[in-house]
Amino acid sequence: MDVVTAEEMRAFDRETIERLGIPAIALMENAGRAIAEEVIALCRRRGAGAGGGTGSADAAGRSYGAGALGGAGGGTQSYGAGAVGGTGSADAEGRSYGAGAVGVGGVGGGMQSYGAGAVGGIGSADAAGRSYGAGAVGGVGGGMQSYGAGAMGGGTQSYAAGGPAIQPPGFSVSADPALTLTAAGGEHWLVLAGKGNNGGDGLAAARHLREAGIAVTLVYAAAPESLAGEAALQRDAAAAMGIPAVVYGRDAVDLAACSGIIDALLGTGSAGAPRGAYAELIAAANASGRLIVSADIPSGLDADTGETHEPCIHASVTVCLAFLKRGLLQYPGAGAAGQVVVRSIGIPAALARESGVPVSLLTPEVLRTRLQVDVSRRRSPEGHKGTYGHVLLAAGSLRMSGAGLLCARAALRAGCGLVTWALPDKLLPYVIGCAPELMLAPVSGGDGEWNAGTAAEVLQLSGSRDCMAVGPGLGRFEGDTDWLRRLWEETDSPLIIDADALNILADADYGSWSRRHPVILTPHPGEMARLAGTSTAQVQRDRIGLALSYAAAHGVILVLKGAHTVIATPEGQAYVNITGHPGMGTGGAGDVLTGIISGLLAQGLDAAQAAAFGVYLHGLAGERAARKRDNPAALIAGDIIEAL
């Protein structure tokens, strides 16, 4: 799935209109319909008793129940079986990545669906009975009924293709299930409309909600006569249908007097912090406690960086139009968006591929098709430990021996054949037997710390290894810059640099160092700040942008760790990972990731493949491990290794 900037979005919009000849109003109509469908699906789930977090909600407020509904903003994620469907396959965690909704910031446990085109689906039903069948429509709470290919959806009857028909097959008529809501009478939605095309989308949605029997009132942020172009057409159509409208600032508006709010104030045309009526309406909407569905992006969000201006809408659902926006994947924006559903509106997805959009959401599909990773990791019956490569690890010191042990164990769990851990000789007696699968190579460390004289010993060890990881628990020592430079320039295999080795790099002008093989850097935001000579806050301000520029400028694969880790390549590609769990913020989790990446490299994945797949697997394992704890706070790094 491609991830775009606002400017890229506008370019694809223009190309679709000008080169393909699709009228702008058609795109807006499609956008309005998509928004309305998601609102109706949400009402349907809520009406099925899934209001505000049915079933269980975990400590983070994520509701996992069937038909679960994200709470009012605040970053709660809904994973419910009622979540609007998806197509295609599901991964081991029940995430479906086909063309469906995008669960962003998602942390396992429930079903997440990633993709575009919520309503329809193709294929089979999964173990939970969630249907991915063609024509299948999100069921009413309690999971989706499977309607089977070509069957009639929209109710409880279903004619499963090929199965015993409940009624004799024959003439049948179905309504438009995605825009039909039984018992709509209890619903009254407000549409907060800005004066741009985002507002136009909301006005188009209003007509569809009206058609579904839902009461709608338009709340214009600016005088309606100030709307222009397609938005003005939508204004006039809504008026012609007699949809009630008020103008903020001129008429009394009570945003709490409704059952839900569509936020169509600001979209990708927004610039800076919301001003005037927009700001007041955003604040009032957040204060109303009502469910908010945002059109395209939450108003007040920077579509490119994920910065949330003051104020910014906290949505339960964001109906992202045409392409996933970068700002929806980067915190705090990812926390303001709620469940993100990417909906097609008639702009061909191929435009992004053809134009070389550099950023992708890291899904199994992207791993397979864009990184050519065999996510199944099939093994040949003739394989042996030599087949799966040999990792050399230069890590650990007296006070941080555990980091080396975690990294080494993780490399083995990632599937490599052999791991040799080079460590200061004084540590040896203390680690012997901690992991019998490991081979240990003591280097002359004297007092249990590393010293510059060990470079030759490490280089000698590296000669027969497939990759080398340097850094976990390394510590700093006299002459460490020259020590690392020798490893950087003289090893003949891929290098993974982590922890204190990153700090050594940050203090060195390593741009002049020569390198024959790929290098992967795995900084957390603080280490990234030191590497880039900036502040941690600045790093977090635009993670994707910074990772892309740093990787290209320094010719490295950069793994910028954190919530939604970004993997960027020297060739200018970036992948945003959304597996993982807040419980992974624990000492040693980074050492485990370095081990996983090393283990994959040793098995023959290239640097970009190993970095991306390693991050993805690390996050999945963290989710699994967190679910095994009564409280995810109890997660420790070793649990992640055991969950691989």
Ligand SMILES: NC(=O)C1=CN([C@@H]2O[C@H](COP(=O)(O)OP(=O)(O)OC[C@H]3O[C@@H](n4cnc5c(N)ncnc54)[C@H](O)[C@@H]3O)[C@@H](O)[C@H]2O)[C@H](O)CC1
């Ligand atoms: N492929 C596409 O791009 C499509 C976009 N669609 C929708 O259109 C919006 C983008 O619309 P645009 O008219 O460019 O801008 P906005 O509607 O986001 O709003 C701009 C509007 O608001 C004023 N404004 C800007 N910044 C602020 C601020 N900080 N405070 C107050 N007011 C502000 C500005 O003057 C403009 O008047 C996109 O998100 C989609 O929702 C369609 O879906 C079709 C395809």
Ligand SMILES: [K+]
């Ligand atoms: K919006």
